[in-house]
Amino acid sequence: TLETVVIVGAGHAGGRAALLLRRHGFAGRILMLGAEPALPYERPPLSKGFLKGTTSAADMSLRSAQDWAEAGIEHIGGCTVTRIDPESRRVTLADGRSFGFDHAICATGGRARPLALPGAEALLMLRDLADARALRSRLGSCRRLLVVGGGVIGLEVAATAAGCGCAVTVLEAGPRVMARVLPPEASAWLAGLHAGNGVQIRTGVTLERVLPRGTGIAAQTAEGVIEADLGLCAIGILPEPGLVSGARHGASHGLLTDEYCRVEGAGPHVYAIGDIAETPNPVLGRPLRLETWRNAETQAAAVARTLCGTATPACETPWMWTDQFGCNIQVVGVWEGRGERLWRGAPGAPGSVLFWHEGGRPLGAVLIDAGRERRFVEGLVAAGKPVRPEALADPAQRLKSLLPSAVPAA
Template identity: 40%
Template sequence: MTTAAPVRRVVIVGASAAGLTAAEALRREGFEGAVTLVGEEHHLPYDRPPLSKQILTGAWPVERAALRRPSDLDALGLDLRLGSRAVRLSPASRTVTLADGAELGYDALIVATGVRPRRLAGHTAPGVHVLRTLEDARRMRERLGAGRRLVVIGAGFLGSEVAAAARSLGASVTVVETAPLPLARVVGDRVGAHLAQLHRDHGVDLRTGVRVGEIVAHGGQVGGVTLTDGTVLPADDVLVAIGSEPNTDWLGGSGLDLADGVVCDQHLTAGPGVYAAGDVARWHHPLFGATLRVEHRTNAAEQGIAAARALLAPERARPFAPVPYFWSDQHGVRIQAFGHLRDHDEAQVVEGAPAEGRFLVAYRTGRRLTGALAVAMPPKALHPWRAAIAAETDWRTLPTAPLPA
């Protein structure tokens, strides 16, 4: 890389966890130039994991989802552009154009525009929901409760958490899933079967191996969901939880590589002066030898920090190689995992027992330990496994007994 001009103006597009954390990291590293943080939503930066948990159940007031106090945000000295959508990137002139026509020049840009929920085409009747924003959660919360019937399409993490939250509010809940088991491609059949049983133990009507025909509306209000086998599932509300798509439309024509996300190198560089972080970023992960796009909360923060550091000191940047982490709360049970579990070759219970409701599973991909997941185990039990994943441990050298802490 040629010697870069000093960075005086940074624009960050996306004001959620990745974008905010990047802005904070710039200041923490001593950057005193201009930082413009652009967010499409009108709210101050807030956290999304509670939306399908405490915000949906009403256990927390919405203010508790704020990522930072207003005074902490003020202290960062940002040019905060909320309610502003970026519509175009012009790399040649290093300019981001906003929906209102404003043009933001930058020396360095961080793209942190996240993802949006995939929808079923043509379904917009009241009572048909997706869950990504605070408004989505508020809208659902107003409608869920005892006597209400919710159908959740998709038994992924989001669908499962919403099903659990809705059950705790007394709603009747049916979850429909095309795969034979929930989440099996990520967590494996054993854990998937456990999660299925957990739903059923808590009164969720889980229908797996079925396909949705259509969402039925009567008089402009959702009435139910039909399955392709002819089954009709009556519903007052339907949540469509069938995955996400990266928000890269605004980058069309920019010349960036947009193959399912903003494609970056190991240092999160997507183009000259352009970096990406969070759910939208796809990068080559040296630890797993694969190109990943990770939609987990911890990755958003870690990647925001890494992008900020790479931007300030490209010559010192190290490959971004974290051990990914996620958690999920379902029916009062916490699931936690480290590593890259998806498309694993083998999964083994290595501590506890599914029958007891508490266990730890190790995952093999190729010859190596690549992941570990705990159901209702003390969280510290996972730490030695995290270290073993980071150390690229050969599967055959794993002890059959628990790793020493």
């Protein structure tokens, strides 16, 4: 008899898992349940090309409606799953429907973290296509934009809006921008790139309340009031791991899994992938929840293979990228606040790389318009073998030549 896989969360990770199950020969029923009405799509353009109007919703979708139908993948959009029960192997919806499964994949991601302040409802948020449509239509007539949160979304939207002639102010609560993923030297360089393009970045700011002002808003901080036509709140995501009965939750509020993405405490038939999954990372030696495009790809691929009979651990060297003011920034590895830093090339210049290392063992790097070096940087981080810091710092020494020969360069 044919098995049923129910995928809860029809985003990038969920959609990829469905497609790859078919590619690897899964012949049973595949049912995707999504909160959004849309079929699975990739989110990166939401804060960049989609806002600018250079990327359409169709460009972002993983497949056309016809392709999903031809692949025999069912999709129910606009629904709310309330429970994934490993014991009865049933998924329950808020409207009372329920579906039995042989295997369930929880790919629910997270939602934009709300700001708990008086008046914060006046700020837009950006997580899904509907949010991006609303922001795009409002940006058209916006001369002054206020962004709360100097993380990836905040800075990408700031760069996009500034590029369209908008005066942008970013309020960051912490001491520096993109602190979740960048070492201090890279934050400083990036803040300079924004300042050079007219974006006002204020760090260490405490927002107290948001008030209506004319057709726009006034943001009250300890230092004074900032007026704007439009406000965006981008202060991170909240993973919501509560759906899976019995599941164990990790330190970063995800669903703890084993290396095959099987949810701890939920038996052998429930998996978690993407932003919600907190999965052991062999390099760091602890569970890690990654909010990246590549993690969605890697974990979806691993679970699809495992369910098709080849047990495959989800294992990767973390990687993310962002594009701001025409500059491509890539981050390999995880910044954990430790390690010595060194620049390869003039700090922040196109082609430069900021490494962090312990005793010459590369832990990670930020690549600035240096995408061609990425696979070598990944090789160095994955190998975890010490190299001479002077060689890392010397652009005349090819990174490829520093790779231990045991590690394939690609």
